[in-house]
Amino acid sequence: MSDQPLWSGNRLYYGGTWQVAKGSGSIAVASPATQEVYGAVPIANAEDVEAAVAAAEAAGPAWAAMDALDRGRHLRAVADIVRARMGDLATMEAAITGRPIREMRAQMGRIPEWLDYFGGIAAGLEAESNRLRGGFLSYTAYEPHGVCALLTPWNHPILILVKKLAAALAAGNTVVIKPSELAPATPLLFAQWCTEAGLPAGVVNVVTGDGTTGALLCDAPAVRHIDLTGGTVTGKRVAAAAAARLVPCTLELGGKTPVVIFEDSNIEEAAAGAVFAAFVAAGQTCVSASRFIVAEAIYDEFLEAFVRRVKALKVGDPADVATDVGPVISAASQARCRAHIERAQAEGARLVAGGGTPVLPAPFSSGNYVQPTVFADVTASMTLFREEVFGPIAAVTPFRDEAEALNLANDTPYALGASIWTRDVARAHRMAGKVRAGMIWVNDHHKNDPRSIWGGFGDSGYGTENGWDALKSYQRKRNVVVSTATGFDDWFAGGKRYG
Numbered sequence: 001m002s003d004q005p006l007w008s009g010n011r012l013y014y015g016g017t018w019q020v021a022k023g024s025g026s027i028a029v030a031s032p033a034t035q036e037v038y039g040a041v042p043i044a045n046a047e048d049v050e051a052a053v054a055a056a057e058a059a060g061p062a063w064a065a066m067d068a069l070d071r072g073r074h075l076r077a078v079a080d081i082v083r084a085r086m087g088d089l090a091t092m093e094a095a096i097t098g099r100p101i102r103e104m105r106a107q108m109g110r111i112p113e114w115l116d117y118f119g120g121i122a123a124g125l126e127a128e129s130n131r132l133r134g135g136f137l138s139y140t141a142y143e144p145h146g147v148c149a150l151l152t153p154w155n156h157p158i159l160i161l162v163k164k165l166a167a168a169l170a171a172g173n174t175v176v177i178k179p180s181e182l183a184p185a186t187p188l189l190f191a192q193w194c195t196e197a198g199l200p201a202g203v204v205n206v207v208t209g210d211g212t213t214g215a216l217l218c219d220a221p222a223v224r225h226i227d228l229t230g231g232t233v234t235g236k237r238v239a240a241a242a243a244a245r246l247v248p249c250t251l252e253l254g255g256k257t258p259v260v261i262f263e264d265s266n267i268e269e270a271a272a273g274a275v276f277a278a279f280v281a282a283g284q285t286c287v288s289a290s291r292f293i294v295a296e297a298i299y300d301e302f303l304e305a306f307v308r309r310v311k312a313l314k315v316g317d318p319a320d321v322a323t324d325v326g327p328v329i330s331a332a333s334q335a336r337c338r339a340h341i342e343r344a345q346a347e348g349a350r351l352v353a354g355g356g357t358p359v360l361p362a363p364f365s366s367g368n369y370v371q372p373t374v375f376a377d378v379t380a381s382m383t384l385f386r387e388e389v390f391g392p393i394a395a396v397t398p399f400r401d402e403a404e405a406l407n408l409a410n411d412t413p414y415a416l417g418a419s420i421w422t423r424d425v426a427r428a429h430r431m432a433g434k435v436r437a438g439m440i441w442v443n444d445h446h447k448n449d450p451r452s453i454w455g456g457f458g459d460s461g462y463g464t465e466n467g468w469d470a471l472k473s474y475q476r477k478r479n480v481v482v483s484t485a486t487g488f489d490d491w492f493a494g495g496k497r498y499g
């Protein structure tokens, strides 16, 4: 990272340019791996939020009126810029989130897919028409909501932002983004890249700050749709703010993702899948596998293969391509993980891997590291089985039969992701039909694609990202009925119509 990165200073990005913030506070942007401070961003105040929303509102009519094919071309131009700058973007994402560079290169490599996909289907919302009895023509029409607030988290700063933004812009909305205070830099730069790609000023705007800034944005009268990825507590606050103004919202929240492994699985493959499911992003994704529910018949064998692989994970410098697991995002996250480890031990779970803080050389000795940790013999009443950890800690629980596996998997208020590992095709579909989750993988985990809808229910929120559903959720559908009769059928003059 250079000494004075472009994004650092007292500036926000809205109206197609950098703007001096009126708010007085600032937030340091630091490495979770070393605590090195890279720069700072301002905390946008009410005046800043108002100005950014006004910029989005002013850009709205022309963007909405633009032919959808042309909006699609704009999105693909942004994709081209991301492709050209992918290396730099991955380096920044790794430095700021602490996620290993190998992960971030792979993730940045996929960002253009969302822009290309939504750019491609932007023009595809085809309305329907019908002839109604009595000589009427009825047809539907789509229109964008207007200004959309995108509240995004720190774990995938650009991926989650682009998932939301691509659908919102394709549908003809303009956006104001409030990135997480823990990873606000790449979203600011991304907004500038959108301008460089030719997007009209005000279509993409970013205000940085903390939860207060997010709340101001939710309350801005011109914001007509809100889309949040974050925790369940924040989700409820945002839903309440949206309800107070009768504004629709999409909430992608927490999870306590079960992974059910049956006795007919290939054990080494299931163990490799388990490590990927639990420890990619140091366990900091909404669908991180945190509850492994494993058939008694293969329990010991699976545990041995799983633990062997977990112990081989290389923890360290996120910039090193050999690193498998980086730090967690903050000291508070590290403390939460440590508290979970202590509590799991106190409640009687059996520690079989990790459990401590990795011993790393300076400057990484100051980082927010947690050893990849596995607890076996976790019961459904233990805290580790019930609470979302959002860190590199996995719980393993045995089951006797399919009914018990299903009960354990569904014993949570969350319903986001789940994976099922079996070679029995009938069992796979039977389980997929009964596991409470918005996204289910069979013999895989984490698979995310712009064509596969993404979202949950229960404490995991509502609404969907990805696919046609996301595009449609960013528009309202209206109906027009036209009388094609030669005259008005007057009811009070003895007409035959009613309604």
Ligand code: NDP
Pocket: 151, 152, 153, 154, 155, 178, 179, 180, 181, 182, 209, 210, 211, 212, 213, 214, 215, 216, 218, 228, 229, 230, 231, 232, 234, 235, 237, 238, 252, 253, 254, 285, 286, 388, 389, 390
């Ligand atoms: P939050 O839910 O607090 O943050 C998500 C986004 O919402 C951030 O941009 C945040 O800003 C913003 N925000 C916070 N409060 C408000 C508000 N009242 N109104 C509007 N916007 C608001 O996530 P955290 O980073 O604090 O993580 C807490 C927990 O959430 C994690 O431990 C994990 O359980 C879960 N989480 C889930 C994610 C997922 O992928 N589903 C991603 C991240 C977290 P700011 O960060 O600046 O406060």
